[in-house]
Amino acid sequence: MTQQTLYQSCCISFLAGVFIGSAFSLGICLFILSAALAALVFFRRKEYLLIALGLLMGLLRFHSSLPTPPILPETASAVTGRIIFTEKSLSRQLLTITITDSQLAGRRALVYVPRYPLYFYGQKVSLQCKFIRPEPFEGFAYDQYLALRKIQIVCYQPQISIIGTEQNIWSFIFKVKDFYYRKFLQGMPEPESSVIRATILSERREIPKDLQTDLAHVGLTHVIAISGFHIALFIIIVREILLTLNISPWVAFWLIAVVVTLYIVMVGQPASAVRSAVMAGVMLIAPLVHRPVSVWYLLWLTAAIMIFITPGALRYDIGWQLSFAAVAGLVTWGQWWQSKLNWLPNIFHLPEIVAATLSAQMFTLPLSVYYFHNLSLSSVAANVVVIPLVAPMMIIALVVPILFFWPLIYQAVMAVLYALTYVMVKTAEIGGKLPYSYLTLPAMSEWLLALWFLILIILSYYAVKNS
Numbered sequence: 001m002t003q004q005t006l007y008q009s010c011c012i013s014f015l016a017g018v019f020i021g022s023a024f025s026l027g028i029c030l031f032i033l034s035a036a037l038a039a040l041v042f043f044r045r046k047e048y049l050l051i052a053l054g055l056l057m058g059l060l061r062f063h064s065s066l067p068t069p070p071i072l073p074e075t076a077s078a079v080t081g082r083i084i085f086t087e088k089s090l091s092r093q094l095l096t097i098t099i100t101d102s103q104l105a106g107r108r109a110l111v112y113v114p115r116y117p118l119y120f121y122g123q124k125v126s127l128q129c130k131f132i133r134p135e136p137f138e139g140f141a142y143d144q145y146l147a148l149r150k151i152q153i154v155c156y157q158p159q160i161s162i163i164g165t166e167q168n169i170w171s172f173i174f175k176v177k178d179f180y181y182r183k184f185l186q187g188m189p190e191p192e193s194s195v196i197r198a199t200i201l202s203e204r205r206e207i208p209k210d211l212q213t214d215l216a217h218v219g220l221t222h223v224i225a226i227s228g229f230h231i232a233l234f235i236i237i238v239r240e241i242l243l244t245l246n247i248s249p250w251v252a253f254w255l256i257a258v259v260v261t262l263y264i265v266m267v268g269q270p271a272s273a274v275r276s277a278v279m280a281g282v283m284l285i286a287p288l289v290h291r292p293v294s295v296w297y298l299l300w301l302t303a304a305i306m307i308f309i310t311p312g313a314l315r316y317d318i319g320w321q322l323s324f325a326a327v328a329g330l331v332t333w334g335q336w337w338q339s340k341l342n343w344l345p346n347i348f349h350l351p352e353i354v355a356a357t358l359s360a361q362m363f364t365l366p367l368s369v370y371y372f373h374n375l376s377l378s379s380v381a382a383n384v385v386v387i388p389l390v391a392p393m394m395i396i397a398l399v400v401p402i403l404f405f406w407p408l409i410y411q412a413v414m415a416v417l418y419a420l421t422y423v424m425v426k427t428a429e430i431g432g433k434l435p436y437s438y439l440t441l442p443a444m445s446e447w448l449l450a451l452w453f454l455i456l457i458i459l460s461y462y463a464v465k466n467s
Contacts, residue, residue, distance in 0.1 A: 004297045006047055010054040011304035015314060017058020018307050022315040062311040069133070070107055070152050076130040079104060082166060083123045085268060088115070089205035095119055096151065097127070104131070109153040110146060113160060121174035122166040129158035144316040170265070177201055177266045183401035187414045192421040198224040199390075200397045202267035211425065214432030216372065219361075219379025223386055223424065226267050227323065231276035233394050235260060257281060271306065271313055271320035275327070278302045295331050299324075318371055325363035333359035336463040350384065357383040362460075366452040370444045378437040385427045393420045 020028075085096040095111040109131065113119065131153045134143040146152070165171075184197050191211050198204040204224060207215075215221050222229065238259050242252040260280075264273050279302045303324055307313060313320045337355035344351045357380050369375055376382075396417045403410040431437050 004294050006050060008294070008297045008300045009047070010050050011300040013051045013054030014058040014061075014304050015300075015307055017055040017060075018062045018311050018314050019058075020055075021059045021062030022312065061308060065311045067147065067150070067152060070104060072131050072133065072153070073103075076128060077102065078126065078128045080124065080126050080163065081109070083119055083121055083125060084108075086119055086121060087205055087268070088118075088203055090208070091115055093119060094205075096149065097125065099153075100124075104153065107153055108149070108151045109155055110134075110151045111155045111158055111160070113158065119162075120178065122168070122171040123162050124164035124166060126161050126163050127155065127158045128160075129155040131155050141316050144312055148310055148312050148317055173262055173266050180401050183404055184397070187400070187410075188418050188421070192418055192425055195224060195425055196393070196397055196417065196421050199230070199393065202226045202270060211428060214428040216374060217376060217378070217438040218382035218428050218431040219357075219376040220382050220386055220424070220428055222326070223390060225319070226270045226273045227276070229276075229390065230394065231260065231264075231273050232280065233391055234263060234398075235277075235280050237395060237398070271317050271323055275302055275306060275320070275323055278305060279327075299327055299331060318367070322364050322367055325367055326360040329360045329363040330356060332460045333362045333463055336466070353384055353387050354380055357387075362456065363453075366449055366456070369441055370446075370449045373441050373443060375439040375441055376437070377439065378431045378434065382427055382431050386424050389420045389424060393417065393424075396420070
């Protein structure tokens, strides 16, 4: 067993430990914990010891991450806090606030407020509100989802007032985000403006519900999410600019790391973006230290690092699961599908786009059916149309607000951005309403999901072997 294979096995056993800790009762976890400790005592081979240790660490990490439930006042209470993140929807704003006084000091609260007036990062506010704990609803573990962001308290319809503003580097970063937000809002009509704000700034809640449904039906929701594809394009753009300026590779690496980190924080640290950034960081630094890296090793290592930081994401963050599954599908099935699609004309990288779409869906399809009961039959055609547009859309969208000071150039470039976004919107609207563009399926049990993945893993083994 090579060193990378051993470390990869340890990462997998760590993830298995976290999953077991999240899925089973404390009694079962203690039994498995005892078995892992027994393995550490009786097994003499280094490989088995490290794998058992990874399982043990996963169990301990999940249970150590469980937060202490807050003790909430029974009536409305007055507190002060600081806004650390804002999200906008069509009818309201969602403010993530760190409470700074009272018995809830240090806790994070999600506060629902009207759409206007707008609130911003760094503002200090006074709240009068009845705080409650989030509860699951309609099969969605809302409490666990918020816990991933360390939020344990929810507040609806508060009396809120601004009492001050805090200025720091993060305030500047979110002011940049607000600048881009306003320029996109002013320069494009809806729904194209909301789509580009979602694609660049992760403001997905402002997209009209009908359009969100159409995007899901044609398999294009990954385009409007800050996914690994977007981060990879962002890194390539920054890297090419730095190399054009003859920046040394090491300096370029650290500058890319800083810029990408600031961007990810600005858009709310979505799991797919963080995963992509960690993987890209390892891939960029590997040639600098003259160390070859296996893609599978890189994928498992990235997953282990992210789950160590946020253990609950493995089970409760659907976005993280879909992102990891998509990359696993690309790594496993990419070459196999390309070998089967070499008959397609090489126009606008058509074989690569179709192969990437089908490969990613190999592992995301079971999760999509399980969570959303939706099977898109038009995703390949929709992705062939839209994927080639994403790179020019991102490049133009990152540049165009800066051109605001040159009105004629700004309007011309904004018109090009609008045209690209219009094509994407129309592809979703037309495709989503075509007969049989998607199928609505009944609910699927966890056992059937596990069986589906077992069959996929067996097929994947032969696909990798034959490709």
